[in-house]
Amino acid sequence: MSRLLSFALVLLVCAPALGQEPIKIGLVTALSGQSARAGEAITRGLTVAIDELNAKGGVLKGRKFELVRRDDEATPAKGVTAARELVFKEKVAVLFGGLDTPVSLAIVPIMNQEKVPFMGPWAAGTPITKNGANPNFVFRVSAVDEIVNRAMLQYSQKTFNAKNCGMILVNNPWGESNEKGLMAALGAKGMKPAGIEKFEANDVDVVPHLTRLKSAGADCLFLVGNVGPSAQVVKSLDRMGWKPPIVSHWGPAGGRFTELAGPSAKDVHFVQTYSFFGKQSPVGEKVLKALMAKYPDIKGPGDVTPAVGVANAYDAMMLTALAIQNAGSTSGPAIREGYYKIAQYQGLIKNYTRPFSPENHDAVNENDYVWTQFIDNQILPVGMKK
């Protein structure tokens, strides 16, 4: 009888928690097309973080998280439709997403208007978080173009002793954002680029663009483009027989770069925010173990690719859970304030101390970047052997 009574008591205590509605977390990203692998990496980072949070009982006295995904096919119009659906119909508490800067830029005004926090785990366009809105509901745990651009210049000078770099940029808002950032970084050092060339994402032959840069005396290339376009640049360089150092934004990380670009893929040095290779922190070990347990195709650090998608999304989700806990509710404005109240969090990428403030909505900076290259089909820190 007493056993039955205790069981009834346990049920009574647990009942509110069991009946609690889950907190929906939306994700709008490319799940098909050239960047599908990157979209899958973001999904995996979020899923592992959500599993960990739910196993600990969720937030707000037992509310668990639920991930709702939509494919934007790397198209702004489809991203906007998906974001609207997730905000108005699914009533997500926080929307994650925007793998591509143009998609993110299209979603930003909706989120600021509807006062729902928008967390960026990938797209690096500077105006995404610096969008001029007040109040601003857009946060990011990822690289930022203007900071990456300063790092690219610094890396080209330090590693390759480059003095006259040319820009080869994909012709879209992401390329534009980087053109501004690179010009500012060069300008700050009293330098000018050898040339600025923009190419279309579906250009088969980039030789004419590259020949202009070569003729202008470029001694290195700043490359900005997603996997497919970046591979076209590398293949065109191969055809020309020209081998300048290539310092790239992280576009090549999003897919089968080695397969698309061929053996010269390894010559592209690109920025990342995290690598699962080398000695890992306790959080790194925990996340890698969770990934290997959940996804049978992950057998080691080389299979977590692209690592930035997983790492950024994992930390962004953990910080979001803290923000919701700080907010005490799932109201958008309260969560926004909740982000500012995060004092410290030991994450995967780093130990975050006051990661967000009203003046700074970007949690990751140049001190957190890692320079990497493809060795076969794995992304390794530059110089590290498999």
Place this chain on the structure above:
Amino acid sequence: MLVTSALVSGIGLGSMYGLLALGFYVTYAVSSTVNFAQGSSMMLGAVFAYTFAITLGWPFWSAALVALALCAFYGMIVELVAVRPYVRRGSNAWLMATVALGIVADNLVLFTFGKEPRGFVLPWATGSIEVLGLRISPLQAVIPAVGLGLAAALHLVSRRTRIGSALLAVVQNRDAARLVGINVPVAISLAFAVSTVFAGAAGILIAPLFNVHSDMGTFFGLKAFAVAILGGITSAWGVMLAGLLFGIVEALITALLGSAYTQILTFSLVIVALAIAPNGIFGRAEVKKV
């Protein structure tokens, strides 16, 4: 060097545009209709060849031949499903139906072939060779040769063979052709098969330089249609030459003025050329006797 390099790039790409545009010419000449989703046919050629050569490990030439045969079959399906039923009822809805069928094909490939672009690596096509002091891919030499070779083959077949004569008869007078026993529906179906074979060949040739994915043909199809109109869709050599011209102009503008001006100037030139020669540079005005 800047100009020579641009010329090589332009001739390679121009041949591809020409080959695709030749597909528009063949069906337009025989049936006054075209497959607007010619880009999808190009994509199918690349996807079939990739599947046989890379996934299944067949020798390249067998893979290419089977891929082209499948493209021919697809062309006949396009005509049967998306053109014939509408033309029979005197409707122009085939314009939309061919586009719709292309979208269906693109999406079927997306689900079956996969979401990610794949690299079509052919050992003989990798690396570069030196020609006149300029480094080019072996494929950049092969592509124009194959493009012009296919255009010449089309010319010869249409002038020297019974099938070609039958097709020409349908072009000149469909009713008269029917009266002398030529099976007009079969001739039209054959024209669509030839059209998709040209597109498939372009896809197979371009794949190692580019990559293989479900929407790889969209932009090519659009440019090829512009080329077909520019050349004068009623002239086979005109269409091929317009393709070469388009590719060369595109590459020269990029090389000499910068890529920012490429699309603006190339398509502006197309508009100007068509304003001066409304039937295309090499086309002739259709004379309708009343």
